[in-house]
Amino acid sequence: MTWRPSSPTLALAICLVLFPSLPAFSQNLSHLKVELLSEQTSIQPSGSVTVGFHFTLQKGWHLYWQNPGDSGQAPSITWSLPEGFTAGEIQWPIPERLTLPSLADYGYTRDVTFLVAIQAPADLKPGHMVRLSANIHWLVCQEICIPGSKALNLRLPIRKKQAPYNSRYASIFKSARKNLPLPLPEEWKIRGSLGPKEIHLSIDTGEPLAKTTTATFFPLHGNQIHNAAKQVSETSENSLFLGLKKSDQIAPDVKTLEGLLVVEQKNLGKKGYWVQVPLTSSPSAADNPQ
Amino acid sequence: MNKLLQVALTLAALSLVSTLEAAKVGDPAPDFTATDSHGTLHKLSDLKGKFTVLEWHNQGCPFVKSQYKGKMQKLQSKWTAKGVQWFSVVSSAPDTEGYVDAAEANEDLKKTKAHVTALFLDPSGTIGHAYDAKTTPHMFIINPKGILVYDGAIDNAPLTDQPVKKNKDGEPFINYLDQALQELVEEKKDTPSVSTTVPYGCHVKYKP
Numbered sequence: 001m002t003w004r005p006s007s008p009t010l011a012l013a014i015c016l017v018l019f020p021s022l023p024a025f026s027q028n029l030s031h032l033k034v035e036l037l038s039e040q041t042s043i044q045p046s047g048s049v050t051v052g053f054h055f056t057l058q059k060g061w062h063l064y065w066q067n068p069g070d071s072g073q074a075p076s077i078t079w080s081l082p083e084g085f086t087a088g089e090i091q092w093p094i095p096e097r098l099t100l101p102s103l104a105d106y107g108y109t110r111d112v113t114f115l116v117a118i119q120a121p122a123d124l125k126p127g128h129m130v131r132l133s134a135n136i137h138w139l140v141c142q143e144i145c146i147p148g149s150k151a152l153n154l155r156l157p158i159r160k161k162q163a164p165y166n167s168r169y170a171s172i173f174k175s176a177r178k179n180l181p182l183p184l185p186e187e188w189k190i191r192g193s194l195g196p197k198e199i200h201l202s203i204d205t206g207e208p209l210a211k212t213t214t215a216t217f218f219p220l221h222g223n224q225i226h227n228a229a230k231q232v233s234e235t236s237e238n239s240l241f242l243g244l245k246k247s248d249q250i251a252p253d254v255k256t257l258e259g260l261l262v263v264e265q266k267n268l269g270k271k272g273y274w275v276q277v278p279l280t281s282s283p284s285a286a287d288n289p290q
Numbered sequence: 291m292n293k294l295l296q297v298a299l300t301l302a303a304l305s306l307v308s309t310l311e312a313a314k315v316g317d318p319a320p321d322f323t324a325t326d327s328h329g330t331l332h333k334l335s336d337l338k339g340k341f342t343v344l345e346w347h348n349q350g351c352p353f354v355k356s357q358y359k360g361k362m363q364k365l366q367s368k369w370t371a372k373g374v375q376w377f378s379v380v381s382s383a384p385d386t387e388g389y390v391d392a393a394e395a396n397e398d399l400k401k402t403k404a405h406v407t408a409l410f411l412d413p414s415g416t417i418g419h420a421y422d423a424k425t426t427p428h429m430f431i432i433n434p435k436g437i438l439v440y441d442g443a444i445d446n447a448p449l450t451d452q453p454v455k456k457n458k459d460g461e462p463f464i465n466y467l468d469q470a471l472q473e474l475v476e477e478k479k480d481t482p483s484v485s486t487t488v489p490y491g492c493h494v495k496y497k498p
Binding site: 070071072073076078100101102103105139141143144145146147221222223248249251 | 312313314315350351352353383386387415419422424425441442448449458486487488490491492493494495496497498
């Protein structure tokens with residue numbers, strides 16, 4: 001039975017009457033908690049520190065990857081940094097496929113940390129404090145979507161020496177790093193062929209793969225692959241094959257397919273690799289003639 | 291190459307059982323018969339001779355609400371005055387966000403002062419699937435010959451309530467729909483300079 005509240009306030013009132021001891025989330029209409037954490041306890045002149053936007057999501061709600069897929073919107077950050085500081089791009093963890101009726105999105109259903117590297121200028125005075133401020137915007141969805149934002153700050157002392165890591169958040173940062181994509185191993189060779197209806201990727205790893213190995217592709221750009229279509233993954237000795245249905249809106253002269261190739265092997269877990277695959281046109285014998 | 295053929299065959303088999311291909315820009319727009327919120331039937335093939343805009347709609351979606359702070363209504367007024375047929379389409383299944391019965395749809399139109407030609411009720415998702423409408427808003431333009439000439443986002447600035455000169459990425463603001471209609475209707479071009487973009491918004495709440 002689905003229930004559609006007519007207003008968030010009514011929904012909240014009903015929730016609080018029926019379930020007076022609900023956790024903090026239900027009283028927080030944004031359905032999540034977000035904190036800005038620093039990996040290190042201080043920053044040095046010309047040094048860099050990694051910060052993390054750590055999201056704790058209410059069960060059933062999700063956030064989006066940099067390509068959200070068929071719908072949704074990726075989180076974005078606007079920084080307000082002291083003179084000379086620069087912030088890098090969001091380091092996106094490997095996403096999950098989120099299937100909806102007829103559609104598919106890419107995002108995160110569990111707690112997720114978005115890492116950003118902050119670079120400090122040379123002319124920092126040890127003994128002083130710096131304040132790093134950010135405004136993070138997100139879209140959190142369940143069946144419905146709610147945009148949200150929060151202003152977050154971090155104050156760090158400037159020290160001459162390399163700072164020790166913040167043991168309090170060590171496991172959060174470790175977990176976040178483990179889930180980051182890697183560059184494709186040098187020995188791996190990836191080729192893509194563009195047929196009338198599909199894109200076929202073939203990856204030669206040069207090492208024996210377990211028969212149960214599966215591959216999934218997350219495109220970086222929209223309108224290239226059909227997000228909701230099943231991806232056909234096959235393994236053969238040292239190679240992986242992936243069949244992807246083309247999007248109806250794909251540019252007819254598309255030359256490259258860019259995105260994340262996620263390979264899941266028993267005992268080795270999930271690994272994600274950034275790939276830029278040149279596509280060669282090839283009529284496939286199995287496709288229906290156009 | 292044996293394995294590659296195997297993958298190709300499996301994929302071909304899967305496409306045979308999947309739904310019909312939605313139309314692409316440049317192809318004839320899929321025909322449909324729609325019921326509007328006043329109970330009137332509209333058949334797309336009977337609407338040739340004019341430009342047609344299809345606007346996928348969900349009154350609860352924050353992306354739609356943002357457009358309806360004035361921008362969408364202004365665009366609807368501008369182009370319907372120039373002879374464009376503008377149809378809102380609601381493909382939300384019953385009990386999902388955006389679903390409206392005829393009375394609720396008319397209430398929504400009145401409240402927002404929408405200036406559409408009609409609002410189509412599509413709770414079964416038939417029209418949505420025919421166009422592969424993914425989000426609300428998702429915009430389509432069909433030319434007087436019945437050819438699909440635009441498919442994609444309304445603009446490049448999601449959740450921007452008021453008109454802006456630049457979007458949050460610092461790019462010049464573009465309303466793709468307005469730009470395309472300007473080129474097609476006023477400048478009498480055959481195709482708009484931008485005919486396909488990635489649509490953004492809440493997902494269309496299709497029936498499972």
